[in-house]
Amino acid sequence: MADKTIKSPYPGTFYRRPSPEADPYISEGDSIEPGQVVGLVEIMKNFHEITSEESGTVARILVESEDLVEAGQDIIELS
């Protein structure tokens, strides 16, 4: 059971990397800090960064790159 989750504030298309050739922002097992960028959501042809409000360890990434997400959907579990 996850302690905390990071939600997407926007509906749209989720991306794990800043560009197709780049490394993912985060991977499972990474430690993250408040304010750290964890992914991108494309909404109406604009890209918006998703940041974590909490610190913690990435337990699970619940969506894949290019998955469609709803506003408020859980995308990452922290432990």
Added chain:
Amino acid sequence: MIRKVLVANRGEIALRVTRACRELDLATVAVYSTADETAGHVRAADESVCIGPPRARDSYLNAGALIQAAKQTGADAVHPGYGFLAENAAFARQCAEEDIVFVGPSADAIDRMGDKAVARKLAGESGVPTVPGTEGTASTEEALETAEELGYPVMVKAAAGGGGRGIRVATGPDELAALVTEAAREAEAAFGDPSLYVEKLLVDARHVEVQVLADAHGNTIHLYERECSLQRRRQKLVEESPSPALSPETRDAMCEAAVTLTRAVGYTNAGTIEFLLDAGGGFYFIEMNTRIQVEHPVTEMITGVDLVKEQLRVAAGEPLSVAQADVHQLGAAIEFRVNAEDADDNFMPSPGTIATLDLPGGPGVRVDTAMYAGYTIPPFYDSLVAKLIVSGRDRDEALARGRRALGEFRVEGVTTTIPFHLALLDDPAVRSGDYHVDYLERKLARA
């Protein structure tokens, strides 16, 4: 002969094309992604075909699915609208190979005008002024040499770029040398082509474009200009005609240059020749858009010519229904692009469900939109949800109608740029018409 048109687009432009078809007694086929089942353009067409999942590259950019949909429904023509595949020469070619009429120029014309360096060269050869810069693409040394002659600042542009992408500015030789290497690498990654060219950066220039129409019978005409300098991030927000900045002599010269270039490239159908206009009245060709444009209704309002119906006539092999002598610039017209965006939150997109929709009406008002009360705007596509176009006997009357119509325009459930436009109408530079391409960006940066 065309009997049935597949409209390979969505939203307001798909509805606009469907309306033109209906007036010409042509049957229509809408296409939609699974995110657009309830979209207004689908309701308006005679038939509709689902072409794939929400992502544009799986649906509206999927040439194979579109051709398949046309064959399945017996459509003998495809109108691409703007955006998506409208300027894709390979798609135009594929349609031709399948004996489907592509409502637009030939694939070869799209190819020629799609390469910005080639287009620039063709303009130069036709005697149409271009922004001073390199002849075609440039090496680092050629770029530095040219920049020295022109004087800084200069722009470095990717030959394969467009729509405001792949453009950088250098203010001195060191910066330019560094930029050329970096820009070539980026152009290779983004467009698969590292070719660059260098142009003088015109300070406080205006973006003025000329609408052209040409048929296969040798008729090429212009329908005057559109002033499109009110932009944010190189995206137009408000367009008007006539341009408040053109003298009658400059207007004539610019329109004539547009017709000359259109003829020189053997172009048919509707197109737009874009120019930069400097403070001294000099104008320079920048590029040609080989499609119908978002802001085409501005021209329709002042000339009375239905550009989309002319496109369909030309595509069917008929001559234009209007001669140059019959085209007049009557009064003034202004278009406001209504985007589902929050101007107070850095233009953050605002998809969602429209709870209430009251459209403006009355004299001199046109609204192009495919939205309706209860419609949910999906997050996957462009944020443009409506265009309000107003006209009047002169610019002052058009401005007053714009304010009145924006006041009547009520959209609840999503945030739109209607309040932004109302505030813009109080801006002294907008009221006087004395603005340029960087005006709005600088104003927003100060706010």
